[in-house]
Amino acid sequence: MFIFIIICICYSVLMLMLLHGWKKIQEFSSENSPAEIRFSIIIPFRNEAENLPILLKSLTEINYPNSKFEIILVNDESEDNSMEIIEGFPQLHSDFRIKVLDNERTSNSPKKDAINTAINSAQFEYIITTDADCQVPENWLKSYNDFILKTGNKLIAAPVAPLYLPPKGGGKIPYFLNFEVLDILCLQISTAGAIGISKAFMCNGANLCYEKDAFLKVSGFAGNDNIASGDDVFLLQKFQQENYKIGFLKSKEVIVYTQPQQSFGDLVSQRIRWASKAPAYKSLFSKFTGVTVLLMNLSLVIGAFLVFLQILPYQPILIIFLVKFNLDFILIYSSAKFFQRETVLRSYFWSSIFYPFFSTYVAVKSLFSDFSWKGRQFKN
Template sequence: MFIFIIICICYSVLMLMLLYGWKKIPEFSSKNLPVEIRFSIIIPFRNEAENLPILLKSLTEINYPNSKFEIILVDDESEDNSVEIIKEFQQTHLDSNLKVLENQRTSSSPKKDAINTAIDSANFEYIITTDADCQVPENWLKIYNYFIVKTGNKLIAGPVALNSLPAANTNNRRKNILRNFEELDVLSLQASTAGAFGIERAFMCNGANLCYNRQAFLKVLGFTGNDNIASGDDVFLLQKFQQGNYKIGFLKSRESIVYTTAQQNLGDLVSQRIRWASKAPAYKSLFAKFTGISVLLMNLSLVIAAFLVFFQLLPYQPILIIFLVKFNLDFILIYSSAKFFQRETVLRSYFWSSIFYSFFSTYVAVKSLFSDFSWKGRQFKN
């Protein structure tokens, strides 16, 4: 029981630190400042025919001078008609500064290769990345311009949220339950990401909404040193910018939220989370390791305790207290995030999600240590 209490204390300290960091970061809104920053928008894609129309439409609605940004899409050996969709788009939007490149493979990470391919061809001083299954906001570049001019940051992490549930799926109860669980997880990750930035212990960011200075990227040698890991085009680059003493920040602004597509089923969600978790052992930050170990041990201890209580090997009262401590601290953090993203309604699923999450998180963590994972129709070794 003593071990359970120590784990709970460490986890509680972590949650309070992240909550403090989240509250510490001020919210930004776009101002009528002169346009100074030029952006190269980079989007790798593979078999994204279903999602590209939504992405391309959002790109046409960006409120920023056309001469100040370019769009570079990198085809990573798509087997569907993704390239044809983009070419049709080009023909109907002749004024868009958009080009399509073929991915030049040089490493074990297709996505990092795709970003390198695009950066070699980029013309502007700031790189901003997103994913092909995303939708970018109208003032995306405008708010980044303001934030960069005001702060001088060389790397900026932006917020990411799930798209609103399509009307066609509102009666699909199973899909709604899964989506609500995923959204709560995303809200937790976003609050943790921003919270770590707020206490100057940043260790996470999301490549679906990430901006960085091109020259700084080249000076830290880009992805060199971690290109043997399939994922991590975002967090390992963040680590390199920190090691290079470049100024970094989190852009806490509703105008900068990039919306991404929810996973279609539980298998896809598990596979995605395993891919994300697979890079955790390569984290160099002590705070990142403390976070990973604390979260894993907290969830694992609750799973073990549940079985011990079931077989009457432990009294349920102290385990219930530990669960309630975690339940309430997690709720406060997720509520803060849900309020920012204006998604408070999803908190109706918080109770059952909090019970299931310990089992889900433990399974993903253990699985990521010992198994390979699939991504975009490819198999990758851990």
């Protein structure tokens, strides 16, 4: 029981640190600065015919001078009609410049190879990455421009949220989607909170901006290109090791919306892929966070079984659960308020009961099994 208490104390300290970091970051408002920063928008894609029309439409609505940005799409061996959709798009938007490249594979990470392929061809000084299943906001580049001019940051993480729409034909939103939204809200505030206390260890490549020269100076993805995922996290850690200025752009005007997973099985597979890179984290804070969160969830799972077997009394385990329940709620509520997703909190109670089992399963599975991604199999 003493070990359970120590884990609970460590978890409580961690959550309070992240909440403090989130509150330290002021919400940013555009300042109508002149459009000085030039951006190369990089978007790898593989078999995204269903999502590309939404992405491309949102890109045409960007409120920024056309001469100040370029769009580089990198085809990672798509087997559907993604290329036909892209090739037909300029015919409808003649003033819209898109460069399409074939991915040049050199490592075990297709996405890192795709970004490297694009950066080798990029003309402008700042790189922005997003995913092909995303929808970017109108003032995306304008807000980044204002933020960079004000802060001088070399790398900027920014918010990502799932599209939260009722199913086609009506009906209720699936329970697993509510669960996914709550999970992403937690990840987003954890990302920002860690940056707010200068302990950055996580970001999302669906909405990430960094200086091209700084990327080249840290040798890009070299050193971790044997790991299939982590194009965002490991680059962030390299920037931090070089003491480059890192910031979180806390603004509703730059939220990138991404398609949610289509099934609970897809959600589990995605989380296993994300978790598979955790053992390669280098910073002490990232290791402390990963171990503490894992142990907290694992202790609740073990505690529940011990209570069921009548080996432990239920009161101490219930108290530990309530500590976690309330701390997590405060954190997620703050995130939900920013993303204007307060209604999803209606699912918080059952999600908080299920999450320790989900998280423990994903963590253990990521350590011992391979994973699939975009129709490919990757070894852990």
